[in-house]
Amino acid sequence: MAAPPPPVAAAPAPGAPLDTTGYDSFLVALRAEARRSGISEPTVRAALGNIRPLPRVLELDRKQPEGVLSWEQYRDRIVSQKRIDDGRRAYAENRALLQQIESRYGVSARVIVAIWGMETNYGGNTGGFNVVEALATLAWEGRRAAFFRKELLAALRIIDEGNISADKMTGSWAGAMGHPQFMPTSFERLAVDFDGDGHRNIWESKADALASIGNYLARNGWQTGQGWAMEARPPGGFDIERVDTDTKRSMAEWSRLGWRQADGGPLPATGTEATLAVPTRSSGQVFLGLPNLRVIRRYNSPMNYGLAVGLLADRVA
Template identity: 55%
Template sequence: MITTRPTRRAVIGALAATVASGTGAEAAAPFDRWLADLRAEARRTGISQATVQAALSGIGPIPRVIELDRRQPERRLTWAEYRDRVVAEPRIGNGRRAFTDNRLLLDALEERFGVPGRTVTAIWGIETNYGATTGGFPVIQALATLAHDGRRSSFFRAELLSALRILDQGHIALERMTGSWAGAMGQPQFMPGSFLAYAVDFNGDGRRDIWDSREDALGSIGNYLARANWRAGEPWGFEVRLPAGFDTGLADGRAMRPLSAWSALGVRRAGGGPLGQSEIPTAIAAPDGAGGQAFAIHRNAQAIRRYNNSIYYVLAVGLLSDLVG
């Protein structure tokens, strides 16, 4: 998993840069007292005593989690630097093999959710190197650390309660519920709240297992994008060439116009050819400014943005999907 990208799937990568300043933990209640209050809240929300006892006994803050949460990046990567780290070997070659090896499953996912297998594969590859790097932190303890710390306590407390609910529903054993330092879990790196909203039991065994079931993990990615309004049959986008003097303030990756409108402003395909007169809603993204790469991105790119609210991530998924499938 690339830890230097600008944002984490909807929330995680931005945490270090956006949390409030201050000590947080110094003002928090002692952990044992805080944990007793959390146990009571968990029981009030319907989580069983057995789950509360098993998950919230004998735990304490993890200093390494606090350290990682405090860490500020020295500088923000440019798009070109990020692209060269993320859309590169061995991820490309491994992605082609993963796409081929899982073609039957990916075809079944596309039939159900309308999301191309190459897009699911690209997200899988960027998130966890095709399931190889899912994080080794105990999710309950990591979330308890962050919820107690006080810097994003409300958010992480809600995620911790969601994680307890996942355990209570029997989807995964406590010892197997591992993930990133911030609680992102399994092969898709879902936060617990996203798990409850989007994870699916694609293999039909009665559990939504995004850790060890490839069917459930990839199915959950497909379901997430489908619920984010993925449009079957539409492309994500492509590289373009901006004309001299183009107002890069228009290239924010969000402002949608018909593709023909961008053509009228002089935007061309990367090879110099015309965009055509399509009316498909399109935004222009030029994350490194006038001197860097530019892209025309469509509504499916905005669905990818729902998975991780970073234009770098969106473009990397799109480019990798073109290469693996």
């Protein structure tokens, strides 16, 4: 019979030291589970030998949002002129590589660059937490133990396969890793060895990191040569609070319903299907979302994220 799960770690009061009661027994059980699942003893020792719970990880996990930005505030902060300029520079510096990736996967290179910019500021902020230690902290803490334990075991497999050493596997407090900020299970499914060195290294190889973003989008249904959305002007009487974002209509149908391009020009009279894409907390800006917008949102689901990626990609180009 399997051992009972460890108790959920109590949340410390603000400023109080972290109560680590039960962590050592949690680690013993975790090491045993890793060995049973096929993780080698050297990896178990290297990755799980001397780790301790990280109070900062728990603090960030429990932190409540301090405020909610409107779409316009978020858009202007995220799609800033500095991020646009940095994106153009990153695109130019990696042009040949990006063209190879676009050719291989059929995904717009400028969208890959935009996601890179959104996730880690073009590799400038990939996170400084030891991923195994952060995931172990969250798995021990217990509120989402099953999710983080699954991610932790995936992280151990990634190390065991030789993709990265335990000490170099760094990422966010929640375990998102490398330039593309893949969770370990996403890495296992979608990371690629684009530079051909035998390792999928999204931490140190731009080729692997950017191609992995391309592969992620391609595997989720990216439509080559298609756009992502079009800003649109609604007809009179449109109520942004009661919008239907599920119904698909052709551009020609949207046009017949009175929709126009944002500048007042006619929509393209095509059969291309689109749905209404309304930013969260928007004061009026509305888009007609194409299938590729849904693909971008498979990478990170909030509507505002998907729209910002598209806008940044357009401006980088």
